[in-house]
């Protein structure tokens with residue numbers, strides 16, 4: 001066991017920290033209010049290599065490991081969780097999925113541009129009636145010979161309008177259940193494909209979340225990922241890694257709130273001394289630091305297992321389950337340490353508290369993570 005970061009990991013950490021402080025921090029409150037991510041920041045994310053971190057250099061990516069990716073997500077999430085979810089979906093659900101399961105032609109046509117940040121991707125699994133129950137897909141991809149006819153609706157799609165490329169899960173053989181699902185690559189602008197309403201969210205408000213409608217969209221057969229019926233396996237396999245990204249996001253949100261609370265507790269005085277000198281506040285910060293460190297170990301362990309080619313499904317689910325609970329708890333405590341200031345936007349912790357909640361929901365709710373862990377226990 002080596003608990004130290006390598007020099008490469010430290011360099012990634014510093015680069016992500018600098019980017020978050022210099023580029024993301026100014027304007028983060030305004031972006032949250034406006035519910036809009038700045039396109040020039042998206043461009044910066046791409047230019048700095050944060051949108052295709054784990055993609056092989058052969059396809060224009062950074063060729064980095066999952067630990068580096070988790071470290072970068074953590075640092076960026078300390079400041080701006082909207083930026084990190086854009087990054088997380090593009091890196092782990094779209095690029096990683098395409099590189100692992102896509103064919104050479106698909107990689108050349110899509111992955112290279114996605115990895116460079118020239119275009120952004122979205123992962124489209126959830127439906128009005130298929131959230132946790134993801135096998136219950138009502139979007140239909142009817143086999144028409146050399147193309148699929150796609151019909152249906154997707155909900156809560158991150159990067160819904162920012163994206164240009166969409167990985168869409170759809171049912172081709174309803175009688176086969178989840179084994180009849182395919183994953184199709186759909187491009188924005190194709191006839192019959194429209195982006196629906198933008199959700200007005202509690203948190204991660206600068207990232208755009210939309211419903212998507214498909215009405216008789218013709219998707220060429222060469223845009224199916226993997227063999228016929230691989231779609232659900234593709235989605236599950238991709239989400240297993242994606243959950244490490246969301247766990248790292250939760251960790252970053254928690255750590256960001258903790259760092260703000262620690263600094264504030266040393267500045268703010270009450271009863272004639274900095275509030276840090278009150279034991280009630282010390283205990284809060286000690287508990288926060290301890291739980292955040294435990295979450296970090298779980299996140300890094302899951303990432304390391306994945307990098308070593310070992311089984312990581314359970315570790316990823318545990319990391320997400322625990323880190324998201326720590327994020328919700330630690331951000332609430334950080335608001336409490338800030339008192340009245342914590343309740344206003346200027347001090348950032350209220351935003352982090354709102355941002356934390358989604359980490360217990362997307363890429364599998366906490367309840368689904370427990371189900372995944374419990375099933376793995378029996379293996």
Ligand code: CAA
Pocket residue numbers: 085089123125126131132133134135156157158178232233236237239240313361362363364365368371372
């Ligand atoms: N890894 C790999 N394979 C898995 C898997 C996993 N974690 N979980 C299930 N599978 C496989 C099973 O082995 C099975 O395959 P076979 O039939 O070949 O054996 C198949 O998937 C179906 O599994 P189950 O029979 O266990 O199906 P189920 O309906 O009982 O449970 C589920 C499935 C685990 C609950 C699944 O539906 C699930 O993960 N739900 C949560 C969905 C989710 O995470 N959604 C997030 C949306 S994306 C998002 O949030 C992105 C964003 O915008 C940020």
